[in-house]
Amino acid sequence: MKKIIVDEEYCKGCHLCISQCKKAVLAVSCIRNARGYLVPQANEPENCTGCLQCEMICPDMAIAVEDSADEK
Amino acid sequence: MGIGGNHFIHAARRNIDLTVIMLDNHIYGMTGGQVAPTTPMHATTQTSPHGNPEPPINACDVAISCGASYVSRWTTAHPKQMRKAIKKAINHKGFSFLHILSQCPTQAGRYIYDTTKPEELLNQLKRLSVTKQKAQKLSKEELAGRTVVGNLHESEDRPELCESIYALMQARKG
Numbered sequence: 001m002k003k004i005i006v007d008e009e010y011c012k013g014c015h016l017c018i019s020q021c022k023k024a025v026l027a028v029s030c031i032r033n034a035r036g037y038l039v040p041q042a043n044e045p046e047n048c049t050g051c052l053q054c055e056m057i058c059p060d061m062a063i064a065v066e067d068s069a070d071e072k
Numbered sequence: 073m074g075i076g077g078n079h080f081i082h083a084a085r086r087n088i089d090l091t092v093i094m095l096d097n098h099i100y101g102m103t104g105g106q107v108a109p110t111t112p113m114h115a116t117t118q119t120s121p122h123g124n125p126e127p128p129i130n131a132c133d134v135a136i137s138c139g140a141s142y143v144s145r146w147t148t149a150h151p152k153q154m155r156k157a158i159k160k161a162i163n164h165k166g167f168s169f170l171h172i173l174s175q176c177p178t179q180a181g182r183y184i185y186d187t188t189k190p191e192e193l194l195n196q197l198k199r200l201s202v203t204k205q206k207a208q209k210l211s212k213e214e215l216a217g218r219t220v221v222g223n224l225h226e227s228e229d230r231p232e233l234c235e236s237i238y239a240l241m242q243a244r245k246g
């Protein structure tokens with residue numbers, strides 16, 4: 001399974017990552033960062049294909065997709 | 073294209089081995105949404121409240137006509153193609169220019185596009201772009217308001233400036 005890491009403090013809550021994920025892995029969370037933005041979270045990481053669309057679209061390089069320990 | 077325009081023209085003319093990546097959000101974003109050289113004609117901005125009376129500049133055409141030897145255009149809605157183009161531009165020997173259209177929800181969204189939703193602005197960039205290959209089959213009317221994306225120009229014909237200078241130095245040494 002892929003591991004989706006959001007750097008909450010870099011995130012500006014634009015939610016472009018959510019919009020680009022064709023597998024609906026990501027969703028808006030209830031977590032607000034220090035600047036008051038609602039950050040995304042991976043609700044269904046098991047559906048992640050590792051396509052990296054979310055990582056590539058993030059204007060602030062705040063989201064990364066990695067192979068989780070069991071895949072390495 | 074505005075303040076840096078003069079330097080741009082001559083760097084392209086000299087075909088010096090530089091890579092210029094221009095992020096074009098159609099507006100002066102950071103300073104509060106003033107009209108820019110790439111703002112579409114008739115668009116309202118903070119400094120063109122009654123519509124922009126000026127036509128925008130086509131930066132790729134300028135680059136090509138001045139002598140840039142690698143020119144391509146993509147948008148932020150094409151991250152994979154963009155990544156390839158950036159690699160190509162950096163590896164290319166000579167003046168390389170990448171025109172990247174990008175969304176600016178805060179200023180361009182508010183003033184020009186009537187939406188500040190990043191997703192909508194991104195989708196619009198994708199919807200309005202057409203690849204060079206497809207564009208060749210479309211009429212001028214069909215292309216109105218659309219952006220041609222792709223690898224627009226690549227040439228190995230022109231010498232790179234530093235190489236020309238080194239060649240001159242070698243010749244002088246005899």
Ligand SMILES: Cc1ncc(C[n+]2csc(CCOP(=O)(O)OP(=O)(O)O)c2C)c(N)n1
Binds near residue numbers: 099103
């Ligand atoms: C030589 C010079 N003149 C003026 C400025 C002031 N200035 C800072 S940002 C800016 C507008 C930048 O607009 P753009 O290049 O479109 O970038 P954006 O903020 O839209 O990403 C200006 C005029 C400057 N930094 N340098």
Ligand code: SF4
Binds near residue numbers: 006011040059
């Ligand atoms: S694209 Fe980046 S900045 Fe925008 S919500 Fe996602 S992680 Fe945050």
Ligand code: SF4
Binds near residue numbers: 002
């Ligand atoms: S890598 Fe692809 S599938 Fe996985 S969360 Fe990102 S956009 Fe969705």
Ligand SMILES: [Mg+2]
Binds near residue numbers: 096100108
């Ligand atoms: Mg700008």
